[in-house]
Amino acid sequence: GESVGLHLPTLSVQEGDNSIINCAYSNSASDYFIWYKQESGKGPQFIIDIRSNMDKRQGQRVTVLLNKTVKHLSLQIAATQPGDSAVYFCAENIAGNQFYFGTGTSLTVIP
Amino acid sequence: SAVISQKPSRDICQRGTSLTIQCQVDSQVTMMFWYRQQPGQSLTLIATANQGSEATYESGFVIDKFPISRPNLTFSTLTVSNMSPEDSSIYLCSVVGPGGVGELFFGEGSRLTVL
Numbered sequence: 001g002e003s004v005g006l007h008l009p010t011l012s013v014q015e016g017d018n019s020i021i022n023c024a025y026s027n028s029a030s031d032y033f034i035w036y037k038q039e040s041g042k043g044p045q046f047i048i049d050i051r052s053n054m055d056k057r058q059g060q061r062v063t064v065l066l067n068k069t070v071k072h073l074s075l076q077i078a079a080t081q082p083g084d085s086a087v088y089f090c091a092e093n094i095a096g097n098q099f100y101f102g103t104g105t106s107l108t109v110i111p
Numbered sequence: 112s113a114v115i116s117q118k119p120s121r122d123i124c125q126r127g128t129s130l131t132i133q134c135q136v137d138s139q140v141t142m143m144f145w146y147r148q149q150p151g152q153s154l155t156l157i158a159t160a161n162q163g164s165e166a167t168y169e170s171g172f173v174i175d176k177f178p179i180s181r182p183n184l185t186f187s188t189l190t191v192s193n194m195s196p197e198d199s200s201i202y203l204c205s206v207v208g209p210g211g212v213g214e215l216f217f218g219e220g221s222r223l224t225v226l
Contacts, residue, residue, distance in 0.1 A: 034215070041219070042219055042220075043115075043203055043205075043217030043218050043219050043220050044154065044203075044217045045217070046214065046215065046216070089153055089154065091154075091215075097142050097144070097159075097207050097215070098156060098159075099156070099215065100156075101153040101154040101155070102153060103152070103153050104152070104153050
């Protein structure tokens with residue numbers, strides 16, 4: 001499969017601070033990306049997505065940035081809360097509904 | 112959104128046995144997928160469960176090891192055959208929601224431990 005990886009396997013942030021989770025992808029033809037959140041014992045949950053014709057997309061407290069030049073994706077979480085503690089995956093869509101998931105970053109929010 | 116129920120949620124299995132995991136969706140969906148998540152790792156697509164035809168398997172996964180059924184638009188099963196400890200994983204069912212590509216919803220997963 002294609003290579004989709006994350007720079008940092010773990011990240012600890014203080015409650016209230018902003019979090020940035022990074023992801024590198026290898027297929028320049030990928031046109032759609034998603035960030036998922038997975039809490040312990042649960043399935044992945046859709047957070048936010050972005051298409052390749054965009055550089056930035058904002059949601060509630062989350063922003064995804066896409067840099068196609070360097071094939072890099074990031075997820076920014078504003079005012080991080082304890083409930084944000086989870087593993088975050090980026091997923092790359094190449095064609096149809098097939099997704100390749102990155103390694104995952106474990107985010108721990110320190111109260 | 113789609114609500115996905117998986118059974119069993121977890122099981123402990125003996126080497127050499129087989130286990131069938133069920134996935135039930137609360138609405139009719141066209142696309143259903145099975146993923147594997149090995150301990151501490153990311154998700155790997157096993158196969159696409161096709162209604163009325165044979166599943167489409169990804170590289171490294173074969174029908175003899177992971178037979179899949181998809182009898183209708185709301186239900187699918189994945190069997191893990193002749194299990195070994197290396198099959199200890201979380202197996203996740205996922206579906207594409209009404210919004211189309213990207214709205215991939217996941218079940219809570221079935222955590223299998225093979226002794």
